[in-house]
Amino acid sequence: MAALDRLLGPLNPNKVAQTTAPTTIRVLVFGASDRQGKSVAEFLIRGGKYIVSAIFEDMDHEFQDGILTTVG
Amino acid sequence: MIVLKKQQVRTLQGSLADPRSYSHYLKDIDVVYLDANFWHYLDMADGDFEQAGQQYFEEKIACVNACEAAGVKQMIYMALDNFPENKYVPHFHAKAKGMFRLRGRRWADIQWSIISVQRNCRQRCCTRHMPTTTSYTSTTLPKIQQATIQIDSS
Numbered sequence: 001m002a003a004l005d006r007l008l009g010p011l012n013p014n015k016v017a018q019t020t021a022p023t024t025i026r027v028l029v030f031g032a033s034d035r036q037g038k039s040v041a042e043f044l045i046r047g048g049k050y051i052v053s054a055i056f057e058d059m060d061h062e063f064q065d066g067i068l069t070t071v072g
Numbered sequence: 073m074i075v076l077k078k079q080q081v082r083t084l085q086g087s088l089a090d091p092r093s094y095s096h097y098l099k100d101i102d103v104v105y106l107d108a109n110f111w112h113y114l115d116m117a118d119g120d121f122e123q124a125g126q127q128y129f130e131e132k133i134a135c136v137n138a139c140e141a142a143g144v145k146q147m148i149y150m151a152l153d154n155f156p157e158n159k160y161v162p163h164f165h166a167k168a169k170g171m172f173r174l175r176g177r178r179w180a181d182i183q184w185s186i187i188s189v190q191r192n193c194r195q196r197c198c199t200r201h202m203p204t205t206t207s208y209t210s211t212t213l214p215k216i217q218q219a220t221i222q223i224d225s226s
Contacts, residue, residue: 026100030088030135031107032076036150040105041081053082053101055094 022049029054088131091138098142106135107150110163125166132170140182147184149174 005012027044031037032054044050077083086094088108098104110128117123132149139147151171152164171186 025102027103027105028084028097028101029081029105031105031109031150032081034107034109037105037107038076040107041076042079045076045079045081050103051082052080053084053097054076055084055086055088055097057085057087057089059083059085 024051025049026051027053032056033058088135091134094135095138095142098139098144101142101144103146103148104135104139104144105148105150106132106139108132110166113166121162125162125169128166129169129173133173136174144182147182149184149186151186 027050029037029041029044029052032041033056037054041052041054045052084094084097086097088094108128108131110124113124113128114121117127136147136149149171150167152167174184174186
């Protein structure tokens with residue numbers, strides 16, 4: 001693989017892609033266990049430009065709609 | 073959480089209450105969106121709004137400090153504007169207190185934004201978000217209703 005890289009040099013499509021691809025932004029969302037934070041995480045991931053992480057205190061957390069505690 | 077996992081959101085374990093639980097994640101992060109559920113803090117404080125607000129404020133500021141120390145490039149802080157003293161609403165006050173602290177501090181290289189509900193949105197927002205039926209204890213609920221009444225009369 002290294003030999004192939006050397007052979008292709010600056011025309012190596014992988015290297016071209018690396019230099020021209022837009023920088024991916026890494027986002028960390030606090031509060032994603034609530035409706036507001038969850039929707040932010042969903043919106044960002046749908047855009048496709050971001051690597052989205054979300055912090056959860058309880059890894060077994062399930063979203064519940066329609067109660068006061070989901071609004072922060 | 074499963075909903076987010078299915079959408080390729082990376083789920084990490086940590087707690088705002090303990091910066092050590094999340095600070096190592098921050099090293100690889102460009103942007104932090106910071107929000108927390110005030111009502112969770114109220115639950116933890118057994119309905120004591122003062123204690124809940126203080127805890128909420130301290131944890132958020134600790135998170136901001138951790139982000140700055142880790143070299144996070146940008147922060148987005150979710151806030152609410154404060155009410156005048158005679159219309160004190162703890163939920164708003166706790167968020168606004170953090171906002172004022174952030175506005176007043178000196179920053180290193182971090183860019184930050186504060187997103188806040190505007191004055192003319194308050195009534196609609198709060199009357200919608202504070203239903204009279206909740207899963208809260210009977211000692212907490214009257215206080216929430218009282219806060220709602222204050223907002224309605226503003």
